[in-house]
Amino acid sequence: MIEVRELRKSFGAQEVLKGISANFEPGKANLIIGQSGSGKTVFLKSLLGLYPIDSGSILFDERDLDALDRKERQSVRQEMGMVFQYSALFDSLTVEENVMFPLNMFTEQTLGEKKDRVDFCLKRVNLEGVNAKFPAELSGGMKKRVAIARAIALNPRYLFCDEPNSGLDPRTAVVIDNLIKEIAEEFNITTVINTHDMNSVMEIGDHIVLLKDGLKAWEGSRHDIFHTEQPDIVDFVFTSELFKTIRKANRAE
Amino acid sequence: MLLNTVFKTTGAYVLLMLRVFRRPEKLKVYTKALMREIDLLGLDSVAIVSIISIFVGAVVTIQTALNLEDPLIPDYYIAIATRESIILEFSPTMVSLILAGKVGSNIASTLGTMRVSEQIDALEVMGVNSASYLIMPKIVASMLYNPFLIVISMFLGILGGYIAGNLTGMVAPVDYVLGIQLGFKSYYIAYSLTKTVVFAFLITSIASYAGYTVQGGAVEVGVASTRAVVSASVAIIVANYLLTQLLLG
Numbered sequence: 001m002i003e004v005r006e007l008r009k010s011f012g013a014q015e016v017l018k019g020i021s022a023n024f025e026p027g028k029a030n031l032i033i034g035q036s037g038s039g040k041t042v043f044l045k046s047l048l049g050l051y052p053i054d055s056g057s058i059l060f061d062e063r064d065l066d067a068l069d070r071k072e073r074q075s076v077r078q079e080m081g082m083v084f085q086y087s088a089l090f091d092s093l094t095v096e097e098n099v100m101f102p103l104n105m106f107t108e109q110t111l112g113e114k115k116d117r118v119d120f121c122l123k124r125v126n127l128e129g130v131n132a133k134f135p136a137e138l139s140g141g142m143k144k145r146v147a148i149a150r151a152i153a154l155n156p157r158y159l160f161c162d163e164p165n166s167g168l169d170p171r172t173a174v175v176i177d178n179l180i181k182e183i184a185e186e187f188n189i190t191t192v193i194n195t196h197d198m199n200s201v202m203e204i205g206d207h208i209v210l211l212k213d214g215l216k217a218w219e220g221s222r223h224d225i226f227h228t229e230q231p232d233i234v235d236f237v238f239t240s241e242l243f244k245t246i247r248k249a250n251r252a253e
Numbered sequence: 254m255l256l257n258t259v260f261k262t263t264g265a266y267v268l269l270m271l272r273v274f275r276r277p278e279k280l281k282v283y284t285k286a287l288m289r290e291i292d293l294l295g296l297d298s299v300a301i302v303s304i305i306s307i308f309v310g311a312v313v314t315i316q317t318a319l320n321l322e323d324p325l326i327p328d329y330y331i332a333i334a335t336r337e338s339i340i341l342e343f344s345p346t347m348v349s350l351i352l353a354g355k356v357g358s359n360i361a362s363t364l365g366t367m368r369v370s371e372q373i374d375a376l377e378v379m380g381v382n383s384a385s386y387l388i389m390p391k392i393v394a395s396m397l398y399n400p401f402l403i404v405i406s407m408f409l410g411i412l413g414g415y416i417a418g419n420l421t422g423m424v425a426p427v428d429y430v431l432g433i434q435l436g437f438k439s440y441y442i443a444y445s446l447t448k449t450v451v452f453a454f455l456i457t458s459i460a461s462y463a464g465y466t467v468q469g470g471a472v473e474v475g476v477a478s479t480r481a482v483v484s485a486s487v488a489i490i491v492a493n494y495l496l497t498q499l500l501l502g
Contacts, residue, residue, distance in 0.1 A: 048378050049377075050374055075380070077378065077379065077380030078380040080378055082374075082378040082379075084374065084375060088370060088375040089372075090372055091366075091372070101379075104279070104281075104282050105379065105381055106379075106380070160378075
């Protein structure tokens with residue numbers, strides 16, 4: 001579980017996160033949504049420790065990253081997996097080497113054991129027979145799958161995804177969304193997903209946090225969305241005619 | 254304002270180097286990376302260094318011969334001049350400047366692209382010291398390999414002079430060989446290789462700093478690449494003066 005308390009982060013005079021608190025439970029798809037510039041990416045990168053926070057705390061199963069020494073912090077980091085918006089696969093390495101990278105770096109497994117683990121991870125994301133290919137030879141959806149496989153290679157306790165389905169066609173986007181949700185449930189991983197894709201919200205949003213102007217504007221599940229009158233979430237989610245119709249239908253039930 | 258920028262940049266560069274030379278997470282992975290960098294940064298440069306060295310050696314011999322028309326000056330002086338020019342200055346300094354262009358821009362653009370495509374963030378999230386993993390093998394590889402390149406350059410430069418002197422008839426082979434051997438100081442080789450190692454560190458560390466700290470997109474990667482070459486070249490020239498004063502002065 002990840003507990004965020006009164007998280008604040010500024011860049012110069014601009015305060016981007018203005019005291020956000022939220023809990024992210026394991027086994028659920030926790031979604032961070034909000035308009036561009038609402039602070040989603042800064043929030044996620046702060047959770048990952050890529051941005052030092054100004055105040056507040058982030059507890060990873062009751063461990064405060066800021067209170068740990070460098071070695072302990074590195075060890076918590078090894079429990080994290082991350083799927084970046086543009087996959088961030090290492091260009092010079094093959095698919096197999098990409099997925100094997102964290103295993104090479106942090107385990108003492110034999111080559112055979114590592115290859116087995118790579119095959120397992122690639123099979124889990126429904127990707128086989130691409131071990132020898134380079135990232136440049138893969139489609140966007142395949143790159144995302146490899147990124148997920150790399151992220152789960154070390155059996156992470158925490159999985160972070162930044163816009164996991166951006167740039168993908170709707171069908172592949174749904175597949176990737178469901179894959180992340182299945183993996184989170186199967187391995188009981190605490191998953192935090194940054195998105196502004198409403199399909200993802202409706203498809204997998206077990207727990208949704210809406211950010212607006214650096215503050216938490218709303219929190220609930222995808223089922224709560226249809227019944228809330230909170231103007232920020234209604235404005236943000238039900239902008240298209242399609243979603244307005246879906247909302248009406250849900251409220252009528 | 255300019256002074257402020259210089260201090261800030263120097264401070265950030267030193268801090269990055271302190272991160273680079275931290276104890277590696279896993280030596281085996283770093284050793285593999287080192288071998289890859291030797292291949293990429295060193296072996297790949299052999300051809301260009303060889304071609305340039307042969308022709309510069311030839312040109313130095315011809316120009317020296319043309320400028321020493323006095324019949325009282327023996328021909329082997331041409332070979333001495335060629336040897337000293339190649340060993341003391343051309344091979345360590347000029348070849349390092351060429352490598353600053355070739356290797357420096359390669360390092361800066363590779364690291365810059367990794368930065369803007371979040372590959373460096375991916376390493377950090379995994380718990381890898383990205384500065385050390387990406388930069389240390391490059392620095393060590395070039396400090397190990399560049400002296401070999403420079404020795405090759407010295408040999409081929411002198412050989413180029415021999416061929417040119419022979420082909421043009423400006424220096425007889427026997428005079429050239431005599432001149433190359435006459436009054437040879439082995440300390441000059443040590444001086445030259447010391448300079449090379451320092452230049453190798455400057456080229457790779459400055460280019461790595463430029464690439465690693467890129468912020469933005471493709472345009473900024475291009476700017477960083479240019480900045481890397483310019484800064485490394487200036488650093489080489491300044492270091493060359495200081496080392497010459499220190500080691501020969």
